[in-house]
Amino acid sequence: MPTILTLYEIPEEYAKQIREIAPDYELKSVPVKEVTPEQIREADILVGWNRKMEQAALESDNLKWIQSWSAGVDYFPMDQLEEKKVLLTNAGGVHAIPISEHIFAVLLAMSRNLHGNIRSQVHGKWDKGGLYGEISGLTMAIVGTGHIGRATARIAKAFGMHTIGVRHSGDPEEHIDDMYKTDGIEQAFSKADVVVNILPLTDETHHFFNKDSFGYMKKGTVFINVGRGPSVDTDALIEALDSGKLSSAALDVFEKEPLPEDHPLWKREDVIITPHAAGNTDHYDVRAAEIFVDNLKAFVKGETLPRNLVDYSRKY
Incomplete structure (x- = not known):
């Protein structure tokens, strides 16, 4: 069974929607600090990012899409992801x-x-x-x-x-x-x-x-x-x-x-x-989950992801 691996806590109402939208996928949640390279390599869809797991993601034959939990994506290995045809979406709008x-x-x-x-x-x-x-x-x-x-x-x-x-x-x-x-x-x-x-x-x-x-x-x-x-x-x-x-x-x-x-x-x-805290908000996870759910609806239908699809040629 293909896997959606999320490194952040998805609010339960959105986790339920994810299961309904993608019933053929297993939804796994592992804290970003605890995720292993093996779990990254097994994921088909990755929600969140851990820079220490970059090599595992690039080695994966399964990974098709990464939903960043941040708006900025300059720290992603974009050239390699583009070469592997991995889609990348960000959390633009959350902030x-x-x-x-x-x-x-x-x-x-x-x-x-x-x-x-x-x-x-x-x-x-x-x-x-x-x-x-x-x-x-x-x-x-x-x-x-x-x-x-x-x-x-x-x-x-x-x-x-x-x-x-x-x-x-x-x-x-x-x-x-x-x-x-x-x-x-x-x-x-x-x-x-x-x-x-x-x-x-x-x-x-x-x-x-x-x-x-x-x-x-x-x-x-x-x-x-x-x-x-x-x-x-x-x-x-x-x-x-x-x-x-x-x-x-x-x-x-x-x-x-x-x-x-x-x-x-x-x-x-x-x-x-201020310590890179301008975007912090107690509404963050809900807004980011909304973006992922909207994109997931299109992904399972084989359609173009509608929200925040990163243009690798422009690097954002």
């Missing part, structure tokens, strides 16, 4: 609500000096210093206008912000006032008060934010990174903060994770650091 809310949590914190107030609270210090601004009327440039970017733009408009989008195609998008292609960032960044990075990691986006990119921004720009750590040149980011080109930065992802304890970013009062 739209938590990450867009996180973006505004840190933006409002920086605008209203909450990060400064919290530091003062820790030291029992009554300090009314610092800058207190407003985000209404500001211009936000959103780099990467997929699920998360669209949700972010919608919230920005509710706050009375002007929105700029940057995407590879340059195609228009709801809630985005002005859209630019990626080769138009000089003009886009020069207009923005806030720049939000939501890029996936590909060969083209590695160090997309570099000395030149930060140089296009106007003095005092706020930078928020919830995309991929290596899409930002950390040295160039620090230089932009030191020069005042950036007034502050909120960083959830980094080139090296965990961020080393002795890294200079930790001690900066103009930076808010």
Whole structure:
């Protein structure tokens, strides 16, 4: 009997649906930290991923489809999976609500000096210093206008912000006032008060934010990174903060994770650091399971998977 092996806990209501949709498959659940190479090699459909099991997956003659439990898939061996004709789908869309809310949590914190107030609270210090601004009327440039970017733009408009989008195609998008292609960032960044990075990691986006990119921004720009750590040149980011080109930065992802304890970013009062947690939510498993169930319905019929099928040529 073919096997669906899930490395994450599928809510029971969705496990029941899976059994009904694919009655000819055995549904096995093994915690990601306990799965063995043999179990990976035996699976026909793999839900989740364990990098330590990569070799076993590539050795498998059974594996036909991997449903990633994350939106980012840059750590998958895509060339080898494509060669083996293994389908790969991601969990894009799961993070739209938590990450867009996180973006505004840190933006409002920086605008209203909450990060400064919290530091003062820790030291029992009554300090009314610092800058207190407003985000209404500001211009936000959103780099990467997929699920998360669209949700972010919608919230920005509710706050009375002007929105700029940057995407590879340059195609228009709801809630985005002005859209630019990626080769138009000089003009886009020069207009923005806030720049939000939501890029996936590909060969083209590695160090997309570099000395030149930060140089296009106007003095005092706020930078928020919830995309991929290596899409930002950390040295160039620090230089932009030191020069005042950036007034502050909120960083959830980094080139090296965990961020080393002795890294200079930790001690900066103009930076808010979160530990790659922007996408965390107690609704995660349900939303990811919904994506898998929708795809499974098509898979058992031999149809094209309708949700989040990774294009190996684009690496996302």
